[in-house]
Amino acid sequence: MLRSRYLIVTALLLLIGLSAPMAAQDKDKDKGGDKAKDKAGEKAADKAAPKAEEKAAPQAPAGDKVELKWKFEKDKPFYQEMTTKTQQEMKVMGMDVKQTQDQTFYFSWTYKEDDKDKNMVVVQKIEGVKLRIDIAGNPISFDSANPPAAGNNALADFFKALVGTEFKLTLDKDMKVLKVEGRDAFVQKLTQANQQMEGLLKKILNEEALKQMADPTFGIVPSKPVAKGETWMRDSTINLGPIGSYKGSYKYTLEGLDDKNKDLAKIKIDTTLTYSPPTDVGEGLPFKIKEAKLQSKDAKGTAVFDVKKGRLESSEQTLNLEGNLSIEIGGMATNVDLKQTQTTTVKTSDTSPAAKKP
Secondary structure (H helix, E strand, C coil): CHHHHHHHHHHHHHHHHHHHHHHHCCCCEEECCCCCECCCCCCHHHHHCCHHHHHCCCCCCCCCCECCCCCCCCCCCEEEEEEEEEEEEEEECCEEEEEEEEEEEEEEEEEEEECCCCCEEEEEEEEEEEEEEEECCEEEEEECCCCCCCCCCHHHHHHHCCCCCEEEEEECCCCCEEEEECHHHHHHHHHHHCHHHHHHHHHHCCHHHHHHHCCCCHHHCCCCCECCCCEEEEEEEEECHHHCEEEEEEEEEEEEECCCCCCEEEEEEEEEEEEECCCCCCCCCCCEEEEEEEEEEEEEEEEEEECCCCEEEEEEEEEEEEEEEEEEECCEEEEEEEEEEEEEEEEEECCCCCCCCC
């Protein structure tokens, strides 16, 4: 019984750890430096800018201000590699447990068309996954470029099911996700890999959560041109059902253009992230999070935006999360002390970094 409770707690905290970097990059509400609502660009036409415009050098508005605005070319994808490294220390039922996670997701983003309401339709595809987890000296690894034989590892089968998944996103002129298509097929693929996860996955991967998770990229830009030293703010909330929710507050500061490449704008990021336990624990799940006090410390990062190409070039964010949880399993409460450090990096390229190497 104690061993089962221990394993469930460990698995649950793994999910919390995996979900935090998504929340830390999520977009919900954007606000300018004057606390007005942030808009990622004034004209929807810029989302499909022609090649000639993309190749032209960026022109700074009057007052040496820089316009940070997304640009897309129809049917031409760009790729992102998102890597999160996590160091986690837990005290569970009197036992000290150290856990490390090293996960990499490869995504592609492709602008397809405008819908009848002039909203932009973009396809996000999971191109590949690489994962290594070490729990108390027991390593688990998976690489979609070199997957193990089917059926040999339940966790490997689960992550293998992620690869190739596509979501069709509809975004308004403010770059906010209005709709995500592909949820049902996604959940079905994952539950085929692990039937025991079906109840939990359906609750975590709710429609609103997918909207938030599907938009980790576009929310960094302000609504108007900004000068060196100017700041803008945004807040976000992501609800993961029985796993709980994250509330984030983000302060962005333009540090200026790169000395060697004036196409690149450097942005400082200061983050506050707070975890809250779920209000709806759901039925049929093996655990309930009764209480939780988790809060970020020293969360900061930097981003580089390519003004000429109109996209995020790279970013790096570090997050320290500390606190405690009370988890109920089989009617018995288990207290968990948690310390976690995460570093998340994002790199953008024109070619897929997930391509299988010979």
